[in-house]
Amino acid sequence: MDKEMAQTLVRTGPGTLMGNLMRRYWVPILSSSEIAQPDGPQKRVQILGEKLIAFRDSSGHAGLIDEFCSHRGVSLFFGRNEEGGIRCAYHGLKFTRTGECVDVPSAPQVCARMAIKGYPCIERGGLVWAYMGPPDKQPPFPELEWCVLPEPHVFISKRLQECNYLQAMEGGIDTAHVSYVHRYEVDTDPMHAGTKALDYIKADGNVVFEIEKNDFGLTLYGRRNGDAESYYWRITQWLFPWFTLIPPFGDHALGGHVWVPIDDHNCWAWSINFQPTRPLTADERGHMERGLGIHCEYEPGGSFRPRANKDNDYLIDRVAQKERRAYSGVFGFSMQDASLQESMGRIQNHEAEKLLPTDRGIVMARRMLHEAALALSQGIEPPALDGSKQRVRAAGVLLQRGLNPAEWAREHLADGLTQPVFSI
Ligand code: FES
């Protein structure tokens, strides 16, 4: 990737090309449960390089406002969340969830010019989402399957990933890596074990990709040998600008991710599991809460930083590596991915990489993001703003060798939420 393109893709702060593009979509900010109580403790959050405060006001509405008071810049983290807004602890200025200033005790007449920024928020799938773009361009609400299912069907966790969002998200697009770093753990993980999918994945490490551009992003078809007459296709969806849907394993819960920049050196990796037709069982939820599957264990203290992190070499176990219990010696799918992606540096040197044919998916996603960011700067609206475009599923299927997987997908995965789940 050349320098201009790399710089455009990785910079997401206010006023950057990619930052402007991302701000045209609803942005996952934090779990609703992190601000569970009206007038409960507010939380500092940083998203797309902006320092903000999330809180639930007296009416129960989630709010997201500038962290700092317009008077002399005090952090509203130390303010009082009560009576419909946050009051700055220093001289008592009061802000509602829209950022409007409703009280300046010492000079009420200046209220109108003391407003701070406040972003509209909605709650979907147990998350608070904010719209951080131009007010007149607010898009329809997200309609990803896990956003519209009843809450008992869905489990969501987030973890801090200490690198740029792009290299993290690319791991979700590049399904070729599943045959390597995750190779051994899939046999023992309760959310992958015992599925036919694993036999095919392990037997054939040379995935052949076919990729289709469509109106929400990309559909990636990864072909491995199946049985004598068939291929095993893993069909991954990448949706603008940061969602992926993971091809499922057997009857286990479906999965997906969202990668949201905190700043250019860190991102939130959201991991989602869901069952379309039934609530998650206590067992399934228990596994997820314990950090199995695509989730992880945390350091104590509520930072959402994984317990296995770069300060402890992700708890690498060389014996387990030799004994073929963990391919890289790191345990846990998300930490296997994060360890490799963080090892590239906070921002990977994209100019130095030498890409391979299996990277076609990430190359196309980069191009589409880059094109959309440049186009937006010329007044062309971003793709896939309409939530109805997000009603797709991933799949893992055996198809007859002559069959065109894209044609199959058009019939079975487009508006796929009304169809059966295709998973082996
Ligand atoms: S700094 Fe907030 S009221 Fe003075």
Ligand SMILES: [Fe+2]
């Ligand atoms: Fe992975």
